[in-house]
Amino acid sequence: MGVGALRQDAALDAAAENHLEYMKLNAVMSHTEIPGTPGFTRSDPYQQVLAVGGSHKQWVGQNAYSGELAGCLAAMAGSVYHLQGITSNQETIGLAMRDNYCVANFGVVSAAGTGGYGLAQWGGQQLPPNTGAYYPVDNASVHGLFIPGGEIPNPAPDLARAGPPIMFRVNVEKPSDVLTVSNFILRGPGGNSVPARILVPIESKPGSVASAIEDASLYRGVAFLLPTQPIAAGTYTATFAGARNGVAISKSWSFTAY
Template sequence: MGVGALRQDPTLDAAAENHLGYMQANGIVAHTEVRGAKGYTHDDPYQQVIAAGGSNKQWVGQMAYRGEMGACLRSLANSIYHLQGITGNQETVGIAMRDDYCVANFAVVTAITDGGYGLAQWGGQQLATSASAYFPSDSAVVPGTFVPGNEIPNPAPDLETAGPPIMFRVNVETAADVLTVETFELRDRRDEPVPARILVSSDSKPGSAVVATEDARIFRGVAFLLPTKPVPAGTYTASFIGARNGVPIAKSWSFSAY
């Protein structure tokens, strides 16, 4: 996608392994830990990394999962909030996978003078201001079904099932940067439009199409198109028209669903 590679950090690995042990011991899936519970290391992922010997000058985000191991990291791509997270500006990663549990810690390190829980939108690996990234990427093959309730928090509580989330993102490193959406659509191989909703950040909504839905959890540099029903197997074309800081952007690409 062009968003950069990640380097492995042993302290993020160790913290992920510790937290996996906590989840397994307590039979739960969570990012935070409760003091006094079996396997407790620290309250949140940032503090868990510090407890494992990591630096306090980084921002740490985490993915936690329980289920079939092959789906652990795949589930991140077939999502909304987690997809925007894993394709952001983080630089390092630590992963623990065993016994049907999976934990991945991600961190932003460069240009960070403090730290905390969550992924900072500044620093780290940034797209060039003239670049964009999108998923599914060109010629990708993805599931035709997304279950919003499997993602926590749920990005579409009114939909039991939906189609594959489609993401478009740009660089918005400074607080003044913003991505706005004029049109964002999906068409099938017969060139028929696929019913879908556009999700944009609260900052992006004022300059975006009236039909765009505001979602406070969407990053300022990200827009999503969510088909409101699962899509049949086949080839689809996504088209995005919008602007970064008023500079027009137009992009179309194709992918397949199964």
């Protein structure tokens, strides 16, 4: 998870455990909590960390999951917003996993500012400039089916079923840094193009290909290619072409679907 190794943090662990219990008691999947409901500690993940004695000088993000515990990480990786969350610039981690619930709290402690809810995109562990990270990784084996409605928020409300989300991201540590996308395609067995849509953050839309869809929930520096239907078993090649701050960046890689 993240760009580099993470340090386990006792306060993030305790807050994750408390929030897991809250979700279990209320049979909900949520990052926030409602005052007066069973197990309530604080309203959002940052406040939940403060409630157990964590430092206020950090930025806190959270991923949550309900289902077979063995599938927790795979479910987060096989998504849009949760994938960008586990591959961000976090430095610390806290985990709670039991009773078919999984909560992962992440912290960025070296970013400037007072701290708050959400991972600051500055500070923390950053990718080297003018390099990119992507998922699925080279030669990975991933499920060819993604259910957009299973993720909150839903990245594609018009699609009941889709293919695996494909991510490309770059360093955008400075507010002026921007990723633009000129092309992002997926080819399947036999070289056939897979129908897909490109999702980009607000800042990326003006300089990107006209067909790119603006998504306000994406972090700056992150772009996704979402196949608009499940993909069959076989080997696929993803190709990204774009620019970071006007400097061209491109990458092609292959993975297998089952």
